[in-house]
Amino acid sequence: MRNSKISVVIPFYNEEDELDKLLFNIRKFENKSNQVSEYLFIDDCSKDNSLKILKNFKKKQKILLSKKIIIIKNKVNLGWAKTLKKGYKKSKSELTLFIPGDGEADLNQFLRKFDPEFDVIIFQRKDMSSRPLLRKIISKLYKYLICKIFFIKVLDLNGLIMIKTKKINKLKLFSNSFFISAEIILKSHLLKLNIDRDKNFKLLIKNKYKSSSLNLKQLFLTLFDFIKMILFCLNIFFKTFIK
Numbered sequence: 359m360r361n362s363k364i365s366v367v368i369p370f371y372n373e374e375d376e377l378d379k380l381l382f383n384i385r386k387f388e389n390k391s392n393q394v395s396e397y398l399f400i401d402d403c404s405k406d407n408s409l410k411i412l413k414n415f416k417k418k419q420k421i422l423l424s425k426k427i428i429i430i431k432n433k434v435n436l437g438w439a440k441t442l443k444k445g446y447k448k449s450k451s452e453l454t455l456f457i458p459g460d461g462e463a464d465l466n467q468f469l470r471k472f473d474p475e476f477d478v479i480i481f482q483r484k485d486m487s488s489r490p491l492l493r494k495i496i497s498k499l500y501k502y503l504i505c506k507i508f509f510i511k512v513l514d515l516n517g518l519i520m521i522k523t524k525k526i527n528k529l530k531l532f533s534n535s536f537f538i539s540a541e542i543i544l545k546s547h548l549l550k551l552n553i554d555r556d557k558n559f560k561l562l563i564k565n566k567y568k569s570s571s572l573n574l575k576q577l578f579l580t581l582f583d584f585i586k587m588i589l590f591c592l593n594i595f596f597k598t599f600i601k
Contacts, residue, residue: 363395367445370459371402375565379461381415387465395451403435439538455520468559477551478521482514484558515540535579
């Protein structure tokens with residue numbers, strides 16, 4: 359397991375302003391490491407030049423990297439959570455990591471030394487100075503409230519997560535919102551998976567900051583997924599303690 363290969367799932371939507379930085383960092387990472395076996399770029403029906411930028415990059419790379427870059431295009435806009443779950447199903451490696459397509463996460467910064475014996479590795483954001491103040495406040499309140507409600511030690515619920523691919527099906531993910539990261543972490547605790555939560559990374563500055571998570575539709579979907587998570591926990595409680 360020491361040389362475990364990784365599938366990197368990268369959902370993206372309208373990221374023409376950020377993809378160049380992400381792709382540059384991937385190429386830089388590939389010059390130093392062979393840990394990644396495939397990069398699964400999933401285009402969630404982008405309306406800009408994101409797909410064109412990605413295809414041009416793939417054409418210009420050496421055969422080894424070019425073959426690792428797999429481009430998938432959704433037929434309809436599915437949203438972040440459903441696109442991520444699609445990527446999980448496509449993963450062919452022992453470990454699966456997701457990173458956003460907005461260039462905020464650099465593999466060179468955090469994907470170096472880790473213990474592949476862990477079932478789940480959580481990379482927490484240690485520096486969010488590049489984010490607007492309101493977004494930072496909301497993120498802190500969100501992680502504090504969710505962790506306290508579900509009785510786990512407070513940690514970043516919207517960082518990056520690497521998980522053993524064979525464990526994903528056991529989680530039976532149902533979230534269709536940005537709550538999916540919290541669901542993965544909470545269920546990993548409930549199912550007593552072996553978790554490493556001591557890794558972190560610094561968010562890179564985006565060329566143009568935008569957020570698709572702060573809108574009424576996403577807030578409604580997140581609340582709905584939150585309620586489903588409570589019901590899931592209650593179901594486990596009754597099965598375990600009431601017989």
